[in-house]
Amino acid sequence: MTESKTMSKKIGYLGPRGTFSEEIALSFYRGVEGCFTPYHSISSVIMAVDSGEVQEGIVPVENSVEGSVNVTLDTLAHEANLYIVKEMVKPIRHNIIVKPGTKHINIICSHAQALAQCRHYLDEHYPAAERIEVESTAAAAYKVASGAKNHAAICSTRSAEVYGLDVIETDIQDNPNNATRFLVLSKQPVSPKGVSSKTSIVCQINGEKAGALYNILGEFAKRNVNLTKIESRPSKGGFGLYVFFFDIEGSLEDEPVAAAVHAVKEQSLWFKNLGSYPINTVE
Amino acid sequence: MTESKTMSKKIGYLGPRGTFSEEIALSFYRGVEGCFTPYHSISSVIMAVDSGEVQEGIVPVENSVEGSVNVTLDTLAHEANLYIVKEMVKPIRHNIIVKPGTKHINIICSHAQALAQCRHYLDEHYPAAERIEVESTAAAAYKVASGAKNHAAICSTRSAEVYGLDVIETDIQDNPNNATRFLVLSKQPVSPKGVSSKTSIVCQINGEKAGALYNILGEFAKRNVNLTKIESRPSKGGFGLYVFFFDIEGSLEDEPVAAAVHAVKEQSLWFKNLGSYPINTVE
Helix, strand or coil, X not given: CCHHHHHCEEEEEECCCCCHHHHHHHHHCCCCCEEEEEECCHHHHHHHHHCCCCCEEEEEEEECCCEECHHXXXXXXXXXXXXXXXXXXXXXXXXXXXXXXXXXXXXXXXXXXXXXXXXXXXXHHCCCCEEEECCCHHHHHHHHHHCCCCEEEEECHHHHHHHCCEEEECCCCCCCCCEEEEEEEECCCCCCCCCCEXXXXXXXXXXXXXXXXXXXHHHHHCCCCCEEEEEEEECCCCCCCEEEEEEEECCCCCHHHHXXXXXXXXHEEEEEEEEXXXXXXXX | CCHHHHXXXXXXXXXXXXXXXXXXXXXXXXXXXXXXXXXXXXXXXXXXXXXXXXXXXXXXXXXXXXXXCHHHHHHHHHCCCCEEEEEEEEECCCEEEECCCCCCCCEEEECHHHHHHCHHXXXXXXXXXXXXXXXCHHHHHHHHHHCCCCEEEEECHHHHHHHCCEEEECCCCCCCCCEEEEEEEECCCCCCCCCCEEEEEEEEEXXXXXXXXXXXXXHHHCCCCCEEEEEEEECCXXXXXXXXXXXXXXXXXXXXXXXXXXXXXXXXEEEXXXXXXXXXXXX
């Protein structure tokens, strides 16, 4: 409504307040005049960038223990036309959070990936508690803050602060190497120059043709172009038909990377460039 | 307690009554004198076979839309030492099920994969309903049968029958090609002879070495051995370290398959044979 507001960048993230995505958003855009908008699901963040409702969106794409966030990959492949402009890796620490005064825990709620990342801990310490999936770790904290006393949430200590809850156990994640990689998405690609960079593509190769994936990998190998990740996802067309996501070391402005990607595109039934962007290691 | 009981085969499946896994178990073991035992989670089915508590277990491994069932792959790779002795593919039909007389739906509960497989339908028809994840589609039906009237479950029509519930909408899955592949697991491998078969292996390759995956795929390609699936999962050791699951056409009793698998094993940091077993197409 006010003219001056339209000057600042609009950024979408997986809300509500207190999510890891919000933490990432605040740290990435530190010092930037931004308007931060929470969305209720990962796909709605991505589609808000696609529709121009926000200029950039931040979504989780991969966890070091649980693997890829499928909805992020599937939405980028099949529903949105966006570029990755930045990645950020954030160590994940999960905690058991309750309303002050809680003595007994019957129900534990969190995001599906957080529940999965603490599966062994929960099997051992809370075998009888029902596990309820909600949209985000912060939504779990909100649920506990507004709900019954026998509920607990698995979430960040930041969520506990935001919602005035007690942290009763810390670092309950099954694996100490637990970290999540986030992507910043935009309709405009960036050209990373003078920094270590990565390029992401997604394509459907001819599954009928024996050795089709081998030939695709050959395009990278013969140019000494390294892959940091290969992920297959169902093409949604039936069993045995997959799309492949490749994360490639280097930028499309590097000649060998551009040549390999061009050759892959030529051999694909369907292809999408998800952009070149600076590499990030654990913060 | 009775001696005669110990003569029949003990089979574990993802319970409670009315799950797709139970349907699969009953159809696979039709006519077999079996003792069917429901377990509350996929990992507990697998570990019951591993400990000898049951002789065989049936678990879902892959959905044609949502992709792999991560807990099945991770448990087979890292926690159990079992062989796949059979696969079965089952078309999946999801439905909205309520307690008779329900007028309004606030909460929709189901297994995480079922909720994901109906995501677009739910976004469109029940945008305000809270989605709650429970251990199985049948557990969702049980919850609705024993709970408040504003709850709905996404589950099979069989679950509706088992729990005396009303089916108010049928075939709500987003994708008409929705099917799930199940595995039968045992401590004893089978030797499929005279039938089309498949071999599954899992290995960790040297992620530091450029082109390591390319070389692995070359072992199959140069022997004209086809792969029906490649899946990467985090090795749990940190970002960029993956284990790869390969489904291979043919049995380890076929010389080219055995030679390729032997070569892959030689190049792997870690390797596990998950067995050769008959191929199944949609029932």
